[in-house]
Amino acid sequence: MIKSDITAPIREHFPGLSHPDLLESINEVGELKSVDAGTKIMEIGGHVKVMPLVTKGALKVLREDEDGGELFLYFLYPGQSCAMTVQCCVADAPSQVRAVAEEDTEMVLIPVGVVDPWIRKHPGWKDFILNTYADRFSELLHTIDSVVFHKLDERLHEYLLEKSRAAGAKSLTVTHQELADDLHSSREVISRLLKQLEKSGKIKLARNKVELL
């Protein structure tokens, strides 16, 4: 079947999961999925049925407050996965974050039911889960540092750089409003900060465009 294609992207991006037994298990229950940029992968409050292993593109993970305000947390790149999923299938809790495809993205979906059993069955899987946790935890600390200690203009600049990395391009197609939403700020403030960044020669602006220099 086409199923054998699944292990190829896994072997390429998740070298830690390349033990034959584990690959066979992944091949049995995993499902390769491609989504267009902007597709919602996970909604807040939604029940998590699969754990995504990103193999191409990027997922954007966001927190949302009571009144619909958003806050960007981190991107998930190829070779990474979401610790929230593990938390959710262990605690059987609904998702507390939203995940959206930042680019056209490809991932292998692992049913949450096998996540726990595999930890005992496959040493490589256990290490992977622990690493996923450790990675997300330090990403989160970094985000907290950024929010609490950095000024908004620094955060904005850093976010633009990350976004550029996710897009794999220097030129981004975004509105000021979208940036404001991700950083939990307001459009006017972002506009003004962007203009400062442009003046200091770090970026170039056009309608719906931000170009990193």
Place this chain on the structure above:
DNA sequence: ACATTAAGTGATT
């Protein structure tokens, strides 16, 4: 040409 949406500005808190 007109309507819609993005971006800029100044004042206020």
Place this chain on the structure above:
DNA sequence: AATCACTTAATGT
């Protein structure tokens, strides 16, 4: 740094 009220500019139909 956020919000408001308003203007100006760019874009789609």
